[in-house]
Amino acid sequence: MRVVDPALLELRKQLLRMGSLAEAILEKALTAVWKHDRAAAREVQTDDLEIDRLDVAIDEAVLRVLATQAPVADDLRGVIAAKMIATDLERVGDLARNIAKGALRLAEHPEVAIPARLRTLADEVQRVLHRALDSFADGDAERAAEVLEEDDQVDADQDVVIRAAIQEIMSHPELTSQGVDFILIAKNLERVADHATNVAEDVILATQARNVKHAAKLRE
């Protein structure tokens, strides 16, 4: 084992933990929405603190390994990717918190049926996040590339949810508050998928030394 290896392994362990916490917190926030579960929504706020703590720990670990080990090649790319992935997962935690706040607001009003397309969007986003984290865990650039393909579908699903919610607000103005919360939840979910996409891009950078960020835009 090289001197640098324990630090790299520790960084990886922290990221895997952060990833599973991010998935769990998103699941809990969505459950709070689906089940009008205020207790779950409140738990999300405290669960997010653990993600924040890990984010700070990873920052420190990254600084330490750069300063003391001067990593190069795949080690260096792995460390840089770890820093970026941590930032994205921390954001996923924040977005889950936003969703949980939406759940708390929804619970203040008479219960309305959750739009089926919102559930579909949530499933899709959770799947994307899971695949992105799997691609990180396995260092699998091919699976990461598949994640990138799925982002357009998430965007399209989000648009459908938003349009339907606007329609609903127009025909039932008394449900405006709930309609707006569905829109906000859809927006937050779409942002989660964006961060999952970033994670997948970082996996590709770490494993294949290819920077695919903004690839489509920059090609234009």
Add this chain to the structure above:
Amino acid sequence: MSPSGIGSAPFSTKITARDVNVFYGAKQALFDVNLDILKQQVTALIGPSGCGKSTFIRCVNRMNDVVPSCRVEGKITLDGEDVYREEIDPVQLRARVGMVFQKPNPFPKSIYENVAYGPRIHGLADSRGELDEIVTSSLSRAGLLAEVKDRLGDAGTSLSGGQQQRLCIARAIAVSPEVILMDEPCSALDPIATARIEALIGELRSSYTIVIVTHSMQQAARVSQRTAFFHLGRVVEVGETAQIFTDPHEPRTRDYITGRFG
């Protein structure tokens, strides 16, 4: 990178090595080395001990001529001219291709005489005034003048290790070389002296072509624009330094620079 390991870049080529094989007696030290050294660039040669880096640079200014058992095959050119052609005078060649060694090796003479020696034997100065000028400007370019200008008569060996190494660089510069070969020039120096030499290398690059052999990956990454990785007497990979240290294309290069070797 081309499979031959020559590499390509927009800078013009100062030194080319083609199919270079070097033997010490029956033992072969270099195998089919193909490498271009670009003008006004710092090229770092990295690789494990005994991989042939020093052997290679010692071929460029024919330092290996003095090793009786050494035989060099293939072609090494300086500005297109074969340095192993019969008409080439190795002493003149070594004025064009200077060398700085691992351990500072000032002559047992004064600081002034250390620098004046080369210009004097090569007849580069017509008067004492001209020689003084060469000595002063060489010490200045080597970043040493301010520290020694009041004691040029002191022994070169009285200087600190880092100063001695800069004196050796001044001595190499004094004969107006085109290329400076550096064989682990900082390995005997502390971090401050090392930082001064590294900064100096950066300054000298605009005037000279520099080849540096180093065992410090971070030094190669800091000072060079191109890096060649040698292993078991062959050039495994050559490329822009930033590429080599972020995305080495050859697994052996990656294993070496990340310390996975062996």
